[in-house]
Amino acid sequence: MNPLAKLNQSLRRLPLHLAVILMCLLWVIPTLGLFISSFRTRQAVRETGWWNAFSRAAVPGQAEYDTYCASCHGGDGTQIANANLADPNIGDQFTRSINLLVELKKPINNAPHLVDPQLPANATQAQAILSPILNYMHALAGKKETKGQLTLNNYVDALVGYKGTADYLSDCDNKVASTLAVFKCNTSDLLSEAGMGRAFINTVIVAIPSTLIPIFFAALAAYAFAWLDFKGRQWLFAVLVGLQIIPLQMVLVPIARLYVNIGLQSSFLGIWLFHTGFGLPYAIYLMRNFIGSLPREIFESVYLDGASHWTAFRRLALPLAMPAIASLGIFQFLWIWNDFLVAKVFLSTKPVLTVQITNLIDPLGGNWNILTGAAFLSFIIPMIVFFSFQRYFTRGMLSGSVKG
């Protein structure tokens, strides 16, 4: 093929590549936005879009500073040595813009401080300009975090469940009373009731037994359906498989009422049992199909050797069914990890990750920074599972999502 024809062919494929890449971008950008925001400071998240995260110009007040101060003090505030604006001690003099205004009104060397341009004579207007300038001076002095800076504070705040107006670590440093009333400011805060740290542990405690118990029971039942003979085998299997169609909403309330009567409400045992019951019909169906399709000869030969059913189940069926167990296990684990409804109804006093996120949502959008951290804390495990077991995951998800 000559080079021109080759080029022509690549050009004809260009719209295809553009379409695929555009679609991938549409799928990634919403998540990426939240991810980048999760490393930005509280103020930055509130005041500017996440796409500004990497631009230096985003420090507020720089424009005003350049207009009124930079001609004498320089862009970095270090010119005219007796008034080094980058000096933290100078910055400390001006905690409020009114202090700065007073200072600016004092003449320097018998000449007015500000020559050209002039601040507005109206004090309110002047302060509206001075306030960003002050902010920029603090940024120059390194007192205030600039917007370009990245931080892990959102993750810390989400882990401990901080609900104040600054951030947990600085509140602890400054001994802020309202924070000290809720937190101890040591590692025990990682387990505080309202935090994602506690929720993470709760989720692990819910998810692992709720994955293992149904798989084990399903394997037992599947072995019986596949390799044991009893009356009504086909019929019973059809009924159990049919139970897959029952949606969650059909079984929640009677179980919740039952739990209140027998004292299992808001207990881990209760939610393990519920997930086991609800997960079993599909698990039995999948395991029966897999164990039943194992070659009959190997079962016959171990029986000839005098093995019992129990031995055949433990030594033969279970190890050979590992691929099915992996798919099923990953599917069930992630289903439970991401579940909201069941946990909300059965574990109201021990919130799992999804429930804790909804507890942290402020309808007015005042705590986006904490939500970003919280959301990604809940994504860590699913992401690891997704990227390391993608093949099993896809298979389990596809055959499993058809269930009720």
Place this chain on the structure above:
Amino acid sequence: MVPKIMKQGRLAPWLYLAPALFIMLVFVIYPAFNTIVLSFMDRTGSQSAATACTAGQPCWGVLENYRYALTNPLMLNALRNNALWLVLMVPGTVAVGLLFALLADRVRYESLAKSIVFMPMAISFIGAGVIWRFVYYIQTSGGPQIGLLNAILVKLGAQPVAFLSGSRINNFALMVVGVWLWAGFCMTILSAAVKGLPGEVLEAARVDGASEWHVFWRVMFPMILPTVIVVTTTMVINVLKIFDIVFVMTGGNFGTEVIANRMFQLIVTDTGKSMAIAVLLILLTIPVLIFNIRRFRAEEAMR
């Protein structure tokens, strides 16, 4: 058939089945029947629903909770919204999934592209809700827009839009989230079907001079139709039960109510009505399930 040699005592099979059977009896079968019974009872589940009737008001006697489920304005809104989801979001998701399966099939970075689109299936709907609340966020108290969509609108010189509380647009905004979540699921199943097509047939059509458009509609689509139907019916069931997305993004307010959210909101305050809605939900899904099972049987018979 089980080989003769493996014959066992009469009790043995039941020992293997017992744990699973017991748990399913208590946690699936009993509650399903109990839910039906409770749907005819009052708000606390202690006496007949008919006692909630007041003289002079319309009343369906023991079916009073079903009167609520079928005539209450909030429920009518929910039913309308679920229908809207069915009509718009299901075909939308299947179409997007199919389009992406076809496009990605022709590029070398196929598996990466497919992972990206499938990834939302791995995270919780609650987390996805947070992601999209941030995209749709509107800043009403001055200052720059920090939500991506409104920032773009403002940049283009338009007014910011209240995507989640504006009743004209919010249902569509929620459906976009649904498409974003489920397109990867549809894509993966459809992609397997597309890859299974016999290459010679498509090649023959192309050699005969058919355009790609014709090859798709006249040759490919009829061949993958069974898979398209499986994906569509699965999505129909998912959409009938849609809950988490609506709960976390609008809480069912501003005219975005759906059936499953109404059921959840009433669980504590009015068990009877909540259970009537649950029964309504399974009645709506049953026709789809029967259709699915029939088709599945027909396919088994063909093998």
